[in-house]
Amino acid sequence: MKLEEFDYNLPEELIAQHPNDKRDEARLMVLNRKNRTIEDKIFKDIIEYLNEGDCLVINNTKVIPARLYGKKVDSDINVEILLLKRVEEDIWEVIVKPGRRLKTGAKIIFGDGLLKGEIIDVLENGNRKIKFEYKGIFNEILDQIGLMPLPPYIKEKLKDKNSYQTVYAKYEGSCAAPTAGLHFTKELLERIKQKGIVIANVTLHVGIGTFRPVKVENIEEHKMHTEHYYIKKEDAEKINEAKKTGKRVIACGTTSCRVLETVSDENGFVKEVEGDTGIFIYPGYKYKCVDALITNFHLPKSTLIMLVSALADKEFIMEAYNRAVKEKYKFFSFGDAMFIE
Numbered sequence: 285m286k287l288e289e290f291d292y293n294l295p296e297e298l299i300a301q302h303p304n305d306k307r308d309e310a311r312l313m314v315l316n317r318k319n320r321t322i323e324d325k326i327f328k329d330i331i332e333y334l335n336e337g338d339c340l341v342i343n344n345t346k347v348i349p350a351r352l353y354g355k356k357v358d359s360d361i362n363v364e365i366l367l368l369k370r371v372e373e374d375i376w377e378v379i380v381k382p383g384r385r386l387k388t389g390a391k392i393i394f395g396d397g398l399l400k401g402e403i404i405d406v407l408e409n410g411n412r413k414i415k416f417e418y419k420g421i422f423n424e425i426l427d428q429i430g431l432m433p434l435p436p437y438i439k440e441k442l443k444d445k446n447s448y449q450t451v452y453a454k455y456e457g458s459c460a461a462p463t464a465g466l467h468f469t470k471e472l473l474e475r476i477k478q479k480g481i482v483i484a485n486v487t488l489h490v491g492i493g494t495f496r497p498v499k500v501e502n503i504e505e506h507k508m509h510t511e512h513y514y515i516k517k518e519d520a521e522k523i524n525e526a527k528k529t530g531k532r533v534i535a536c537g538t539t540s541c542r543v544l545e546t547v548s549d550e551n552g553f554v555k556e557v558e559g560d561t562g563i564f565i566y567p568g569y570k571y572k573c574v575d576a577l578i579t580n581f582h583l584p585k586s587t588l589i590m591l592v593s594a595l596a597d598k599e600f601i602m603e604a605y606n607r608a609v610k611e612k613y614k615f616f617s618f619g620d621a622m623f624i625e
Contacts, residue, residue, distance in 0.1 A: 314333060343487065347459070348456050350432075545569075
């Protein structure tokens with residue numbers, strides 16, 4: 285399968301630069317796979333498409349202020365790093381700029397000395413391992429000196445860092461938000477519960493690999509980066525109950541989707557488990573657990589548009605994307621949503 289099959293023309297003005305004033309009033313495109321119909325709604329209308337007994341699975345990861353600016357010791361070189369994942373207690377895998385100036389042994393100072401780091405390894409993919417030194421609590425220092433790691437296509441400064449968190453964010457560890465979940469409000473989630481829809485949690489700490497461009501022409505040759513996940517026993521039981529009773533498992537976001545498809549058996553049942561996933565879902569993949577998906581509009585030629593094209597065949601997805609462009613939907617992290625049922 286060729287990379288250009290997942291391309292589409294996106295005018296730059298349709299890339300959302302800031303979140304909606306009201307989370308649940310983003311637009312919602314509803315794709316019905318059985319009837320091949322497309323409807324235009326508002327996100328809070330999602331409740332009309334969820335049925336009693338369905339299980340809505342959300343990713344409760346929390347974004348950390350993972351972008352840090354500092355100075356290389358004994359030089360005037362400005363340094364930018366992006367925390368990707370914790371390798372050990374105070375050792376992280378990071379992306380660094382400028383990479384050619386930051387070799388093993390380089391020392392960096394952040395926040396007037398609140399945080400210090402030393403590059404201890406250069407990885408094959410160009411990333412670095414950095415070991416931090418500090419006094420106090422690492423996450424509190426990050427809150428003081430770190431910035432939210434917005435994607436490069438968002439040029440506007442974030443007015444409220446909580447707008448890049450879901451209302452149910454709980455466990456810190458992501459360098460990007462699970463953006464489909466940004467549309468939910470606490471009030472909407474409460475109404476969903478009252479209708480009899482079961483809400484289950486998974487945790488997947490989103491890494492930058494999800495968003496890295498596919499550079500091979502034959503997509504089957506693409507290698508995904510791994511991301512850490514876990515699912516608790518009580519949440520696995522909720523998902524399995526929906527499966528047993530013939531109800532739907534609805535993944536909120538591609539991150540929840542990837543966890544479910546990683547951990548499920550051939551019958552779609554899951555269990556309490558923790559691990560790392562590098563699952564790459566593209567057309568030809570047969571979904572085992574996920575029956576429906578809430579998602580945003582994704583970048584051309586990305587692994588995420590490939591994932592949704594595996595759920596609702598590629599031609600239908602590309603038709604929907606071209607319609608979204610024509611109807612001036614907003615795209616990417618702070619953009620509008622799609623529900624594939």
